[in-house]
Amino acid sequence: MIGENEDARGMITMSGSIMEVQNALVEEMYTSNSRTGYLLISYADPGENDMINIELLQLNIGWETILINQFGDNISLCSITKGSYVNATFSTMMTRSIPPQSNAYRVIAMVNALSYSITTDRILLVDSSNNFIYTGNPNDETEQMRFVITSATEIIDENGNPLNLDDLKPGKMVRIKHANFQTASIPPQTTAFVIELLST
Structure with a gap:
């Protein structure tokens, strides 16, 4: 009091x-x-x-x-x-x-500003039923990352055009803007803010 x-x-x-x-x-x-x-x-x-x-x-x-x-x-x-x-x-x-x-x-x-990190890697798996995508080394789970796709996550191409989760396929290169925080799970998990599908 x-x-x-x-x-x-x-x-x-x-x-x-x-x-x-x-x-x-x-x-x-x-x-x-x-x-x-x-x-x-x-x-x-x-x-x-x-x-x-x-x-x-x-x-x-x-x-x-x-x-x-x-x-x-x-x-x-x-x-x-x-x-x-x-x-x-x-x-x-x-x-x-x-x-x-x-x-x-x-x-x-x-908050002071929206802080984030950027990961550029190839998609391993798209789990559309649970709104996850996985990137990283297919042979080593400790070198993978699981990204949570929320209703606020933007999925775009290199020109900024909107895409759907269905447009993301295993083997495609993406640039992901995501939260700095990640869970201690294997693989670690974090929230994706923006997923940009790269043409290369």
Whole structure:
């Protein structure tokens, strides 16, 4: 509990069946695939005698959750780090757990910039049913990479024309702009932001 105006964390407001919080502090982030998981946030809740209580809320992040930064760029969940601030809209339906949980509709993270890495390699496998593509050494799983294709992933040709996942075939060369974060699994997994199909 803190005194009034001693913390920058925003308060929760409600509009119909949607709740919103501005400037919530990220206390913890968990993801197993860089796109789904949860954020544990803290926010200010007015108490008695002009005191402000700091409350915790777990925002569950699904594939349908919109994840963007303050510039409107799509981001992966792992781009949101402990200590950063987010604006979020989420369901009024909350669990009675401690802390309560709610499904997030949209999260806007206050980040310095969209950070990413670029991998240029040949496609090993396209798993369209699970929205994955694999690249790397076909004879060594430790030298492979699994990329998650989300609804926000752009698939384009060298001229910037949009393509479909079906246009990506094993043996084709691609340039993939992806999240810096990757899982510790074999092969490691990360989220693809842009997949460019190369003609060579």
